[in-house]
Amino acid sequence: MAGSKGWEGVVLKLMKGKDFTFTVTGAEDVTADYRRVSFTDGGLLAAAGEAPHPTMWVRVWFEGAGRPHQRAYTLVDPDPVAGTFSFEFALHDGVASAWARGAKPGDTVDATVQGTGFTAPQPAPQRLLVIGDPASLPxxxxxxxxxxxxxxxxxxxxxxxxxxxxxxxxxxxxHEVRCVTRDGAALADRVKAELPDLAGDPASAYVWLACDTATTRTLTAYLRKELGLPKHRVNALGYWRPAAA
Structure with missing residues (x-):
């Protein structure tokens, strides 16, 4: 991406973020509303110096309305030997989805890597309790x-x-998948009704949670305050915010 990345780019530089350029090698529509784009990694995986970890993500820069916008995406099937990976886009109205819809081999996109660690829960969970949506599918x-x-x-x-x-x-x-149609607080209500029967001992339960910011905040408070799960047994991150009406 030509030009400055604005104040967000300055902040990431101050936090020792490293920049890379990814090159598109292919793209496919997984569904009408979900698209996978494949890349060469511009040296990212070699620079990481270790095997890719679960949920590894980077900040990607997209141009829109004459200025840069950064969005976070999880690496899909990273291959350090080949130097390749993919991103998967839950399509909607926005600069990242607009870019993904038109992506073709040879296109490039810039990314900044800053803080993408994963701490494996100890003791290892007897059951994973996972809450998410298409944006967090990767x-x-x-x-x-x-x-x-x-x-x-x-x-x-x-x-x-x-x-x-x-x-x-x-x-x-x-694995058991419990699908919930998006409708206000339906996801939070369903989880609150069903998760306690599966959580067992709060000290050994493990919940991984990534959906919209409001639902993530509501469920994180519920898990910590009402169910009493320790902080290190809840991995929660708000992935997106609903568009303003």
């Missing part, structure tokens, strides 16, 4: 891949009929 899949033998219950919020065809990497023998 991170959910990477988490399931990292714990291939661990049972999981996934509350997955959907918006489009096509979301039923999204590539959740679940095994019916170990």
């Amino acid at each position: 991170a959910i899949n990477s988490l399931l891949d990292a714990y291939p033998q661990t049972p999981a219950t996934i509350w997955f919020e959907t918006q489009h009929a096509s979301d039923a065809d999204l590539p959740l990497r679940v095994d019916a023998a170990r």
Whole structure:
């Protein structure tokens, strides 16, 4: 991306963020509302100096209305040897989705890496309790891949009929998916009604949560204050904010 990245770029530089340029190698529509774009990594994975960790993400810069906008995306199937990975876009109205819809081989996009660690829960969870939506699907899949033998219950919020065809990497023998249609507080209400029966001992339960910021905030407070889960047993991050009406 030509030109300055604005005040956000200045802040990331002060926080020792490293910049990389990714080059598109291909793109495909997974569904009418979900698109996968593949890249060469511009040296990112080699510079990381360690194996990619679950939910690894970077800040990507997109041009819109004459200025840069940064959005965070999870690396999908990173291959350090080949220097490749993909991003998956839950399509909506916005600068990142607009870019993804038109992405073609040879296109480039800039990214900044600053703080993308993952701390494995200790003791290891007996069951993963996962709450998310299409925007966090890549991170959910990477988490399931990292714990291939661990049972999981996934509350997955959907918006489009096509979301039923999204590539959740679940095994019916170990994973249970509970779909919730997006409708106000429906996801939070469903989780509050059902999660306590699965959480067991708060000291050993593990909840991974990433959806819209309001729902994430509501459920994080519920898990910590009402269910008594310790801070290190709840991994929560607000992935997006609803567009203003």
